[in-house]
Amino acid sequence: GAGVSxxxxxxxxxxxxxxxxxxxxxxxxxxxxxxxxxLGQGLEFLIYFQGNSAPDKSGLPSDRFSAERTxxxxxxxxxxxxxxxxxxxYLCASSPGGASNxxxxxxxxxxxxIL
Amino acid sequence: xxxxxxxxSQVPVFEEAPVELRCNYSSSVSVYLFWYVQYxxxxxxxxxxxxxxxxxxxxxxxxxxxxxxxxxxxxxxxxSVHISDTAEYFCALDRGSTLGRLYFGRGTQLTVWP
Numbered sequence: 001g002a003g004v005s006x007x008x009x010x011x012x013x014x015x016x017x018x019x020x021x022x023x024x025x026x027x028x029x030x031x032x033x034x035x036x037x038x039l040g041q042g043l044e045f046l047i048y049f050q051g052n053s054a055p056d057k058s059g060l061p062s063d064r065f066s067a068e069r070t071x072x073x074x075x076x077x078x079x080x081x082x083x084x085x086x087x088x089x090y091l092c093a094s095s096p097g098g099a100s101n102x103x104x105x106x107x108x109x110x111x112x113x114i115l
Numbered sequence: 116x117x118x119x120x121x122x123x124s125q126v127p128v129f130e131e132a133p134v135e136l137r138c139n140y141s142s143s144v145s146v147y148l149f150w151y152v153q154y155x156x157x158x159x160x161x162x163x164x165x166x167x168x169x170x171x172x173x174x175x176x177x178x179x180x181x182x183x184x185x186x187x188x189x190x191x192x193x194x195s196v197h198i199s200d201t202a203e204y205f206c207a208l209d210r211g212s213t214l215g216r217l218y219f220g221r222g223t224q225l226t227v228w229p
Contacts, residue, residue: 004158031215033215033216033217035217035219042219042220042221042222043205043217043219043222044219045216045217045218048215048216050215056216059216091158091159093158093159095215102215103149103161103164104161104215104217105161106151106158106159106160107158108156108157108158109157109158
């Protein structure tokens with residue numbers, strides 16, 4: 001079956017522009033995660049959605065970052081007024097539930113470059 | 116607080132040699148531990164996981180890892196590597212709560228030379 005799908009695979013934009021990154025989780029997976037992978041910081045947790053519960057936003061680095069998940073499926077990560085330090089690979093993952101013993105399945109990521 | 120330390124940022128080895136990638140963790144609560152592999156321009160793929168039970172866990176591609184609670188370690192091993200094992204390897208920790216978020220180490224780049 002299909003895995004986690006992310007789009008676009010690459011995005012280049014100018015500093016100050018807004019960007020939207022999309023994640024299609026595996027069908028039936030109720031838990032969805034966003035991570036950021038950058039050279040200086042490694043892999044960082046950003047946000048977590050589980051079913052209809054309020055998302056865990058504790059990893060979002062600033063109020064320029066937001067995410068939503070519509071209908072318990074597709075998620076969009078939005079970065080407003082992008083800065084050069086936002087350049088990174090943004091990875092999405094999903095799992096069947098939010099329990100710790102259910103491994104996360106990752107997409108191939110969106111490589112974001114801010115000029 | 117939870118943290119994961121991968122002691123080696125790069126590990127070069129020759130083909131068919133054994134390899135060990137080291138991972139140490141700190142946590143005030145019981146944890147679940149994972150190893151993921153990342154090939155260039157791809158996402159992370161699960162190699163193996165420790166949840167409970169036997170401390171020696173076997174994963175895909177001939178890898179195994181041993182959970183050592185007293186040394187707070189979860190080192191990854193393979194007795195004989197192939198060139199196709201060249202990739203970046205990440206150790207990750209889950210607090211064992213219902214949150215499921217992962218805390219990652221900085222990664223170890225394994226390069227296998229012919």
